[in-house]
Amino acid sequence: MTIQDIGQQIADLRVDMIRANPPQVMNPEEAATFLGVTTETLFRWRKDGNGPKFSQPTSRVVRYLRSDLIEFLREYQ
Numbered sequence: 001m002t003i004q005d006i007g008q009q010i011a012d013l014r015v016d017m018i019r020a021n022p023p024q025v026m027n028p029e030e031a032a033t034f035l036g037v038t039t040e041t042l043f044r045w046r047k048d049g050n051g052p053k054f055s056q057p058t059s060r061v062v063r064y065l066r067s068d069l070i071e072f073l074r075e076y077q
Helices: 003-020 028-035 039-048 066-075
Strands: 055-058 061-065
Touching (some): 003 028, 028 039, 028 066, 061 066
Antiparallel strands (some): 055 061
């Protein structure tokens, strides 16, 4: 087993943990993992105004509430 294999296993476990027990407030990377999309998709949704609700307390910080992501999934499935 190579270091790359171990790194991939760790990344896969992190994804599984976020999906199984997501935090109440998520950054774009966590939200993207939870939704099963890329961070680029989330950015595009924010820019176009058609994605899940988010807050932007500063120009460089974006946060998502788990409840808003769940609501978004229910509406668009």
